[in-house]
Amino acid sequence: MKTQILLLTLMTSVFVSQMQGQNRTIVSATNSEISDNLDLRVVASIFGDSRNLQDFERQLNDPKLQISNLDLNNDYEVDYLRVIESVENRTHLVIIQSVLDRDLYQDVATIEVEKDRYNQVQIQVVGNAYMYGDNYIYEPVYYRTPLIYASFWVNNYRPYYSSWSWNIYPSYYYAWNPYPVFRYRHNVNNCLNNYYSYNSYNYVNHRRSSVAVGIYSSRRSNGYERQYPNYSFARRNTTVNNRYELDQKRNNRNNSYSQNRTQSQRVATPQRTESNRNYSQNRTEAPRVTTQQRTESNRNYSQNRTEAPRVTTQQRTESRNYSQNRTETPRVVSQQRVENQRANTPQRPEVRNENSSRNSGSNNANTNSRSNGRRSS
Incomplete structure (x- = not known):
């Protein structure tokens, strides 16, 4: 019985350790650098493309766009980003906050919009110092005047304050799992190149509106920073600002x-x-x-x-000499034959003449005898 209990405890401990190992693997899949998971240039782009701040908050949390990849509370779900606004005279301060838990929020970035005495609008997107370091600021230059500007400077303007909080989200929203940073960067680059290619984003290291700085000092939320004070950007990256x-x-x-x-x-x-x-x-x-x-x-x-x-x-x-010899010997023989023939040929006519003379003599004798006989008769 004791052995069975020991075996069961060992099996359960092994199973629990495997589950913990799997959970650790899932958690470690997210990047340790927080600032990699939200590109402020894309935030500035969708801000200029929005009709108002309510539309801006909707695009920030649209599951189809997936502008954000932040998971600060490590629940393996991308955090919902809510938008709140403060207004003082001609200065609008838009604060983007990550919803971590019930009544627990962490500022991610601010958008400072101010109209000067010449009616020129200045806009800066400022990253939170805890997440992005000191003075991480982009100034967008829009190809066309954003529609959201028209809603800011009207009579009886009411600042926008999000009505959504922990586990109370709009109907279009659903949480998605964070994905690797290289995939998020690919998505961000596609958004910047396809939809907002005519805009430009200039980096600066100083804030233009002192009014916005004063407003933010009384409206900031830093729940995550208070939980993990040693995990600031300055502690994560000691060699850069x-x-x-x-x-x-x-x-x-x-x-x-x-x-x-x-x-x-x-x-x-x-x-x-x-x-x-x-x-x-x-x-x-x-x-x-x-x-x-x-x-x-x-x-x-x-x-x-x-x-x-x-x-x-x-x-x-x-061998030609031999043939010459052969040819010469027949020539000699033929010459000898010809000479023999020549030597023999003269004798033959003489015989023929003698015979002919003899014949002629006999003929003459015969004729003479015949004539004598005729005469004697």
């Missing part, structure tokens, strides 16, 4: 890494080309040697072949 300097450092590191890669590739490619050239030269030299050997062997062989026929031709020419 704000998020902009961190981006510059990252870009320089990436550029140096890419340059080192290109240089190493350039160094590697000449070695490869030299080795390839040496290999190709060796290959070309080897065929040249073999071709020379082949040509020499072919030449020797051809010379031998040519010399051998020349010898045979000489032998054949010598």
